[in-house]
Amino acid sequence: MTTRWLTPEEQRAWRSYLAASWLLEDTVDRQLQQEAGMPHLYYSVLANLSDAPDRRMRMTDLAETLKITRSRLTYVVTRLEKDGTLRREGCPTDRRGSMAVLTDAGMELLERTAPGHVETVRAAVFDHLTPEQVNQLEAICTRITDVLQGDEESPGCDGLPWRRRSSAE
Amino acid sequence: MTTRWLTPEEQRAWRSYLAASWLLEDTVDRQLQQEAGMPHLYYSVLANLSDAPDRRMRMTDLAETLKITRSRLTYVVTRLEKDGTLRREGCPTDRRGSMAVLTDAGMELLERTAPGHVETVRAAVFDHLTPEQVNQLEAICTRITDVLQGDEESPGCDGLPWRRRSSAE
DNA sequence: AGTTATTGTTTAAAAGTTGAACCAGGCTGA
DNA sequence: TCAGCCTGGTTCAACTTTTAAACAATAACT
Numbered sequence: 135m136t137t138r139w140l141t142p143e144e145q146r147a148w149r150s151y152l153a154a155s156w157l158l159e160d161t162v163d164r165q166l167q168q169e170a171g172m173p174h175l176y177y178s179v180l181a182n183l184s185d186a187p188d189r190r191m192r193m194t195d196l197a198e199t200l201k202i203t204r205s206r207l208t209y210v211v212t213r214l215e216k217d218g219t220l221r222r223e224g225c226p227t228d229r230r231g232s233m234a235v236l237t238d239a240g241m242e243l244l245e246r247t248a249p250g251h252v253e254t255v256r257a258a259v260f261d262h263l264t265p266e267q268v269n270q271l272e273a274i275c276t277r278i279t280d281v282l283q284g285d286e287e288s289p290g291c292d293g294l295p296w297r298r299r300s301s302a303e
Numbered sequence: 304m305t306t307r308w309l310t311p312e313e314q315r316a317w318r319s320y321l322a323a324s325w326l327l328e329d330t331v332d333r334q335l336q337q338e339a340g341m342p343h344l345y346y347s348v349l350a351n352l353s354d355a356p357d358r359r360m361r362m363t364d365l366a367e368t369l370k371i372t373r374s375r376l377t378y379v380v381t382r383l384e385k386d387g388t389l390r391r392e393g394c395p396t397d398r399r400g401s402m403a404v405l406t407d408a409g410m411e412l413l414e415r416t417a418p419g420h421v422e423t424v425r426a427a428v429f430d431h432l433t434p435e436q437v438n439q440l441e442a443i444c445t446r447i448t449d450v451l452q453g454d455e456e457s458p459g460c461d462g463l464p465w466r467r468r469s470s471a472e
Numbered sequence: 473a474g475t476t477a478t479t480g481t482t483t484a485a486a487a488g489t490t491g492a493a494c495c496a497g498g499c500t501g502a
Numbered sequence: 503t504c505a506g507c508c509t510g511g512t513t514c515a516a517c518t519t520t521t522a523a524a525c526a527a528t529a530a531c532t
Contacts, residue, residue, distance in 0.1 A: 137418040144429050147437045150444035152347075155324045156370055157451040178321075194510060201325055206489065208512055213487095230497045230510045249306040260313050262446050268316045270439040275319035277431050282326040362480060375520065377481055382518095399479045399528045 158258060165254045170247040172217075175200070176210055177251070180219055183236040184244055190235040192225065219243055327427060334423045339416040341386075344369070345379055346420070349388055352405040353413050359404040361394065388412055 140148060163174045170177055182199060183189050197207040211234055214220045219240030225231030236244075260268065309317060332343045339346055351368060352358050366376040380403055383389045388409030394400030405413075429437065 137421060138425060139421060140424070140429065143434070143437050143441070147441040147444070148424060148428075150441045150448060153370070154444035154447040154451075155328070157448060159324070160370065161451055192510085193512095201322070201329065203490080204511060205491075205513090209488070212512095225510090228498075228510080230495095232511065252306060252308060255309070255317060256307060258451055259317075259447055260309065262450050263443060265312070267439065267443050267446075268312050270436065271443055272312070272316040272319045274432060274436050274440055275316070275323035277436075278323040278428055279319060279326060281431050282323075282330055282427055363478085366480095372521080373480060374482090374522080378519075381481095394479095397479080397529075399526095401480065 161258055162251075162254060166247070166251060169250045170243060172214075175202070176214060177247075179207075179210055179214060179234070180236060180240050180244055183220060183234060184241060188235075189241070190223070190233045192231055192233055194231075196234060214240075330427055331420075331423060335416070335420060338419045339412060341383075344371070345383060346416075348376075348379055348383060348403070349405060349409050349413055352389060352403060353410060357404075358410070359392070359402045361400055361402055363400075365403060383409075 159174065166172060166174055166177050178200060179196065182196060183191055193204060193207060193211070197204045200207065202210075211220065211222070214234075215222060218237060220234050220236050222232045223235050225233050263271070328343065335341060335343055335346050347369060348365065351365060352360055362373060362376060362380070366373045369376070371379075380389065380391070383403075384391060387406060389403050389405050391401045392404050394402050432440070
């Protein structure tokens with residue numbers, strides 16, 4: 135079968151997307167590094183904890199929502215623990231498990247830096263989009279996320295074989 | 304001034320965006336690593352060269368379009384040169400400069416791997432979006448890119464002070 | 473000529489990433 | 503119950519990437 139190349143519109147969209155996403159990630163990373171002393175991923179760990187019930191999460195769940203390996207998460211959490219923004223606690227119901235718990239210091243850091251972070255995101259993105267565009271963006275990104283997570287079971291689809299193999303294979 | 308938090312719509316959009324962009328970058332990286340033996344950034348260097356007139360570009364221009372530091376680009380190009388996919392040539396008009404030139408091997412690699420890459424992008428993104436959504440995506444991302452690049456000179460704007468200082472300061 | 477700015481590389485240190493190995497605790501079934 | 507397998511999480515060592523500062527060469531301006 136011959137390759138189905140991207141149409142000119144698709145090409146433009148893809149290029150725009152790449153430029154925007156790299157630039158944006160860079161901007162956010164830089165701002166958080168500046169004001170919170172940590173890159174985006176680390177901040178996201180704390181942010182996720184602050185949303186979770188009781189401000190705590192199982193390592194595996196955290197890794198899953200952040201879409202990173204457990205190994206990588208261990209590395210990140212170790213540093214955050216050293217920083218004092220979170221601590222580990224054993225899991226009461228499963229003695230193998232451990233939970234990452236946001237400390238008061240971590241919560242304070244979030245409260246202190248969230249405004250700047252939000253302001254960055256606003257200045258970079260939302261202040262320049264119409265309400266319709268905000269909704270469009272959400273619809274598009276949700277679709278992509280669903281596809282990549284395999285919440286997609288259309289039988290005709292070949293699947294994305296290069297996705298991280300979960301355990302089989 | 305009190306913080307202008309994100310509206311619920313904006314929050315949803317932002318979260319969707321983050322999930323999609325991380326997942327997508329991961330997917331593309333993994334696929335290219337698999338089939339082209341290099342991560343996305345490296346591939347982009349080659350792709351940019353292949354589009355450029357005479358398949359060559361100044362290092363600084365390349366760094367600029369890829370939005371990375373020259374230092375980082377040097378590292379990347381050194382590896383690609385070792386791989387044989389590109390070579391360096393001195394710049395005729397500016398004896399300080401050097402140009403990255405795509406080799407035949409590099410071109411072959413692109414031709415060999417482009418179909419798989421396109422297929423990945425299609426399967427992850429474009430096969431699931433309507434033509435309107437494709438245009439919406441482009442409009443949104445172009446807007447963001449323009450803003451972050453400062454093609455934006457509205458005088459009332461505070462600017463984004465954490466952008467990489469180009470040379471002043 | 474004498475600054476000053478750019479271009480691109482080098483270097484050393486720090487940071488991040490990976491995958492395999494590993495331990496401990498759960499789970500299942502004879 | 504206990505052997506065998508699965509899971510959660512960490513450790514380790516190798517490797518890759520990233521950063522920032524310093525540098526050499528050349529351009530450009532005054």
